[in-house]
Amino acid sequence: MFDSWYLLADGLVAASQPNVLAAIMVGAIIGLFIGALPGLGPTAGVAILLPVAVSFDGTSAIAALGAVYYGAQYGGAVTAILLGIPGDASATMTVIDGHKLARNGKAGAALGLSIAASFIGGLIGLLLLTAFATTIARAAIAFGPIEMTALMIFSLSLVSVLGGKDLNKAMMSLFLGLFIGTIGLDPMIGLPRFDFGEVRLFDGIEFSIIAVGLFGLAEMYATPPSIGKPEEASRFRFRELFPDVRATLQCWRELGSGSLIGFFIGILPGAGATAATMIAYAFAKRTSKHPERFGHGALEGVAAPEAANNSAAYGNMIPMFALGIPGSGTTAVLMGGLLMIGLQPGPMLFQTQSAFVWTIFGSFYIGNLALVAITIVLTPILATCAFVRPSFLFPGVIAIIAFGIFGINNSMFEVMLVIGFGILGYLMMKLDYPPVPLVLGMILGPILERGIRRTLVASDGDLSVFFKSPIALVILLITLVLVVSPWLVSQRAKRQADVANTIAK
């Protein structure tokens, strides 16, 4: 346990190198703007920057992408408070009391508190990430190929929670992702599969093409041109933006509970930062001595969700780094980034690439601290971001996408592919097909195929090996519960609705 803190100290030193520091700062600033801009969320932001970031060295690339992620959590609060427009979904709960405070002339106090809450939530999330990541990874080291294969099956079953309200469409999305993962040379014998006579498909389809198409281009396609029309913003003084120690101390309970709720909800695959903010807000209101103030401009109503969404961002990284399971869209894209630079997230990453992992964790601490100053300085500019019209914003973003995708293999073929995946992503968005299962299938499918085939080659085709390992058996049983429970819940709800209808008649 204590090793983690020594390793973190080394990581902080390594993350202080000029190239990593520059990557953190650039990522944090871009993340702040992405969080504040309506129409682009953290997943789209990380996806769009993925092909550009991987052009840099591995550590800087992941430090920058991580900074975009947690920077977006800071940025979302600015437009939520000043304009009542959440920059991303996880800032929705901040609108309720934050915008009321702004309209009551306390915009500076609300922004200052949101910055303090983001920092404290982020710091608590980071401390817990540092404490738990290695422990979980060490426990998972005991996993052999059979257990890892069971874990991959469990990860794919997450479509039942990550897949939204329509399980059938989530499964279609998952199988499409699994198919995309099979394109290219067979991992065992090198036979070309689904290459359609195109040599450029022998290596498969680059992950960033899928991520940029599904999350970046599709998001822009679906954004109406009318977004960003000027309205009146709440006024504030620059001086007021500095976190008020008294107001922060006054909300210590909400900051603590919000951070803990955010982190542990964030660990759960599929729950995400938005759910964490809702639970943290509800908990803060329920335990408050003055619950009547919530919804009418309570400082506690800003502190709890802001601490929760920043803490959740780090909780979300535990399953990705320690087990190789992406629990949300953004961590799936981040995991794709790790794979693109040649690293396989999971327990072995802490053994084989320990310096890399701790440098990245160190960069998170530095980024979290730097964001306090950067957010204060940039808030006046961020406040104007919500007014940027798509006609001025999207041309540049689309050009970055085109150049970034071209830069991966210096090929326009990839740009054509991204156009296709953009249209597919748009259709999926409109028709309620969740894109995250597709990404999960594409990332985890090849790992699962290798695991199943290697295990069966070793056992001479005996499937019962999966049930002879106690760990694999437990994981498979949890998977079964995860898959069956949504169906049971829906059946129960249907029965209750039928009973209610019968009584009503």
Place this chain on the structure above:
Amino acid sequence: MIPLRSFDFGLSAILALLGLYIVSQGISFGYQDGAVPAAGFFPFWIGAGLALFSGLNLIRLFRHSGVLGAVDRMEIVRVGLVSLALCGFVILSGFIGMIGASVLLMIAVGMVFGARDRRSILAVSAIAVGMAGILYLVFGVVLTIPLL
């Protein structure tokens, strides 16, 4: 307005056919090699799953109508025009280079997203030229990517 149901029909039908194609290809790659799975084992089950769930979605669409609402025709036109502008960028890059083509791409995208009056077009053009310079510096100079 265009009903989204027709799009869902189309997408489900294409995915169901794709699933069947994957199954047939999986069989042709070889399902089993002795007692162990061969190159077609995984694709076979993926194709079967895709065809099954797409088929279920098709049946559901036949049985229930009007569950998805509609989409504005202009939105579809916008998606088509932006995609066409990107295709134009790919083709033009071979003739006038990526930097020149990106300026035209950005102006076209700006116009599709609402910059139609003279002032807005001038503003988008200025942004496009500035952005093209930044792209050249970042990708061409800093990252040393051989741009077309």
